[in-house]
Amino acid sequence: MKTLNNMMGKLMTFLMLNCDKATFLLSKKEVEDLRWIESVKLRFHLMSCSYCRRFAQQSALISKQFNSIKVIDPYNLKLKLTDDQKVCIQHKLDSEMNIK
Amino acid sequence: MSDKQKIGKNDYHKLDPNSWVNNYGDYLYNYAYYRVNSKEVSEDIVQDTLIAALRAQNSFRGESTELTWLLSILKRKVIDYFRKLGSNKERTITDYTMPFRDEGIFEGHWLNNRLPREWSNEADSSLHQEEFAEILEICLSLLPDKWRSVFVLKFMEELSSDEVCKETGCTPSNFWVIMHRTRLKLRECIENKWLT
Numbered sequence: 001m002k003t004l005n006n007m008m009g010k011l012m013t014f015l016m017l018n019c020d021k022a023t024f025l026l027s028k029k030e031v032e033d034l035r036w037i038e039s040v041k042l043r044f045h046l047m048s049c050s051y052c053r054r055f056a057q058q059s060a061l062i063s064k065q066f067n068s069i070k071v072i073d074p075y076n077l078k079l080k081l082t083d084d085q086k087v088c089i090q091h092k093l094d095s096e097m098n099i100k
Numbered sequence: 101m102s103d104k105q106k107i108g109k110n111d112y113h114k115l116d117p118n119s120w121v122n123n124y125g126d127y128l129y130n131y132a133y134y135r136v137n138s139k140e141v142s143e144d145i146v147q148d149t150l151i152a153a154l155r156a157q158n159s160f161r162g163e164s165t166e167l168t169w170l171l172s173i174l175k176r177k178v179i180d181y182f183r184k185l186g187s188n189k190e191r192t193i194t195d196y197t198m199p200f201r202d203e204g205i206f207e208g209h210w211l212n213n214r215l216p217r218e219w220s221n222e223a224d225s226s227l228h229q230e231e232f233a234e235i236l237e238i239c240l241s242l243l244p245d246k247w248r249s250v251f252v253l254k255f256m257e258e259l260s261s262d263e264v265c266k267e268t269g270c271t272p273s274n275f276w277v278i279m280h281r282t283r284l285k286l287r288e289c290i291e292n293k294w295l296t
Contacts, residue, residue, distance in 0.1 A: 018208025020200040027283040028276060031254055032261075054216040058287050061220045063255075065236050069134045070256050077126045079133055081143070089147045090121045096154050097117065 017045040022052045023059075030063045113162040115169075120150050124167055128174050135178050135252050137241050145181065149174040179253065179267055186249030186268030194244040196285055216287070219294040232290075239289035243282060250275065251282045 017025070022045040025038050034042065046053050081089075128149060132142035153173050160169055199214030201207055210216070223232045240248060246268060253264045261275050270278060 018200070019210050020198065020208035023284060024276070024280045027280040030283070031279065051210050051216050054218065054220075055287065058216065058220045058290070059283055061224055061232075062236065062283070062286055062290070065233060066255055069233070072127060072130045072134070074127050077130050079126070079130050079139070081121075081125050081129050081146070085143055086121050086125055089125065089143075089150065092147055093117065093121065093150055093154060096151050 015041050015044045017041050019045075019049060019052050022046070022049065023055050026052070026056050026059055030059060113160075113165055115157055115160055115166055117150075117154055117157070120153070120166075120170065124170055127167065128170060131171065131174060132178060135256050136181055137237065137248075141181065145174065145177045149177050152177070175257065178257065179259075182249035182253055183267045185245045186270075188245050194247075196244075196281060198281075199284060199288065214288070217291055217295060219291055223290070223294060232294075235290050235293045236286070238293065239286050242289060243285060246270070247278050247282045247285070250278045254279065 022042060025034060025042045028034060029039075029042070046056065125146060128146045129142050132145040133139060136142055136145065149170060153170055156173070164172075199211055201209050201211055222228060243251065249268045250264055250270060253259045253267060254261065259267070261272065264270065265272060265275055
């Protein structure tokens with residue numbers, strides 16, 4: 001019984017992450033797949049930590065927003081170059097073409 | 101013969117530099133803006149891209165569309181921008197402190213005065229979409245240059261970690277530390293702006 005307790009204790013220590021490490025993995029998870037053991041540890045921590053669960057939710061929302069602006073929809077462009085800016089760029093291009 | 105049939109395969113994807121500004125200017129401008137987060141820089145990047153494209157016309161094989169080709173040049177310009185920004189040592193010094201306890205049995209746990217508060221349910225609603233987008237944009241611009249460079253190249257431009265480090269001069273372990281701190285700082289910045 002004692003050895004079993006001991007083993008359980010060791011397993012718990014092995015699986016235990018603090019919030020610093022957990023948020024580190026949560027940040028990594030947004031750009032790369034975690035290793036199997038990393039996601040087990042993370043899930044284990046999130047079960048007992050509501051603040052890191054909140055961090056996870058907010059971090060996912062941040063990613064969602066960045067993902068939505070990553071791809072530009074040509075039919076729904078939020079920003080436009082002004083006519084002046086376009087003329088200015090066109091002038092630069094024209095003079096570049098004339099050099100040739 | 102219809103017009104469509106008359107156009108041979110070789111006629112597809114030709115370059116027409118005179119139409120670039122009107123046809124693709126705004127698209128390229130938007131693409132650059134959502135990465136570099138500055139209208140002035142974006143305008144410069146669009147201009148540099150089109151000039152570089154003019155000079156490189158011979159390398160266009162016609163296998164991709166004109167826009168795809170221009171975009172590939174623009175993406176290179178964006179990376180160049182972040183390479184310069186990321187290697188700017190003076191402006192990468194940051195006074196950010198981690199929101200975790202650094203000693204005691206609760207080492208690594210959230211500091212009481214830095215505990216994440218709730219705002220994401222509200223921010224996620226379609227009602228507040230624009231407000232959230234604006235705040236995120238401001239918070240992104242408040243990141244140290246190096247962090248922003250690493251974050252945007254990895255997350256928005258989807259470069260590999262190795263490539264990001266090659267461009268911005270970070271080390272592999274440093275890379276993940278920056279990605280972590282960027283998340284922490286972005287999240288906290290949004291929270292402070294959202295709840296005040």
